[in-house]
Amino acid sequence: MKVVRKISELRGLIQLEKNLGKKIGFVPTMGYLHEGHASLLSHARTENDVVILSIFVNPTQFGPNEDFDSYPRDFERDEKIASKEGVDYIFYPSVLEMYGDNATVSVVVKDRNDVLCGKSRPGHFDGVVTVVSKLFNIVNPSKAYFGKKDAQQLAIIQGLVRDLNFDIEIIGVDIKRELDGLALSSRNVRLSIEERENAPMLYECLKETRKMFEESNDLDNAIRSTKAKLMENQLGSLDYLEILSYPELKKPDKKTTTFIVAIAFRYSTVRLIDNIIFKKESEKMEIKNV
């Protein structure tokens, strides 16, 4: 496994692999790897000849009051996990290497970004699609792997690839959870003991909302009753709980067959997200309140 810090060096190495006809699988991350990332890497390892992991805490996707500085970083630990997962190259560029001079051009999201996390994180997804476009052009992979925990990001990146004609297959990988149901996240380490004990309720709320929606076919009611419970939680505050179509991220209508129920919840210094994507033949079911 080789760590590469320069774009030009990585391009050269990838070109050599491509000249040998090798298929490149790419896992872009912000580091502080957990089993969710390991699962992405393991998928990439199975489906490609060469696996490239990027570790880059991308400043342009953090808002001015967000946690760019306190975002957890531990490169040595990441290196060990990457090595264990059979990564061939870690691309670990500096901010200067990635952004150099002031940018004259960037990529912007025009749809799917006015709901869920996009609502409370203006500009976040513009930063994501810009850095992902840059990484795609640097790595030029056949397949790229993203976790379904960031379901809105995954939907937006599928739109990016379609709309800018990247010749890359995007693979969404299932959410990894702790035994108590908490979705794995690099941010989990920053929860207090009390918050950590409380946090599995996010997934419980998602399951409950989904169940209520499937049983009653009443979208508003399913959301409302779970929200009431969440409001009582003294340890944090609800950012959103929504049921939308997936991957369009629109208010579901009678044609919707794939839904997402998604939550964001703020503890003192950490904002956590989680979701369940599920299928349902709404047409046959006469959903109320859609």
Place this chain on the structure above:
Amino acid sequence: MKVVRKISELRGLIQLEKNLGKKIGFVPTMGYLHEGHASLLSHARTENDVVILSIFVNPTQFGPNEDFDSYPRDFERDEKIASKEGVDYIFYPSVLEMYGDNATVSVVVKDRNDVLCGKSRPGHFDGVVTVVSKLFNIVNPSKAYFGKKDAQQLAIIQGLVRDLNFDIEIIGVDIKRELDGLALSSRNVRLSIEERENAPMLYECLKETRKMFEESNDLDNAIRSTKAKLMENQLGSLDYLEILSYPELKKPDKKTTTFIVAIAFRYSTVRLIDNIIFKKESEKMEIKNV
């Protein structure tokens, strides 16, 4: 020479060429080819194994009151010119093929677009960089060729390639002119006889402005005196005449060494542009009014 209308078909053909180790040269155009385009193709032919010409009148770079509908088109004629220049593939997609569903993502220009043509054509360069990004991702060339007549476009595309890390070398090719000095343009055919006779004055004005600037080192005065002459022209109206640094497109300062003097002039139904890019060691010269 093969005409290809589908993205997936072109990708397949290009992949076969790449598997043989061939270098791809790409010339993106809006068709209605003239000797300026032929010069791009001829450069591409000399420097690459495979030459791909795209012909696509891109709706997203035309404003609502601009000449998308009346932009000249003649595919059969273009085909003959392309064949003569040794083009291997013409990519000639429909608007539906290029844009399909509503776009969720696009590329935007954040710098170099508030001057010259960018000022009077809001959104124009966003449309350009978006379609060029799409074409770059479809064709995936080693080199791409653009005319220096669209000098602002060339500067912005150099920024696009740098900022989104496209692994493509951008080649700027010198302006081709009629014997009387008029820069070649697909739009020239839409000039009236009288306008056509008048139009070579654009290049004369550029040369005069440059000469005056080089002799006097006085930027404002060089512009002002040529502008006065242009204002007297009864056949059309001046859109802009400017001297800027190139490729930054900023007001020149004492460190500027490469300048552009650029003009846009509107005849009844046609807006023409032209420019001269030139070097000058301003530091030694004590330019006034910069």
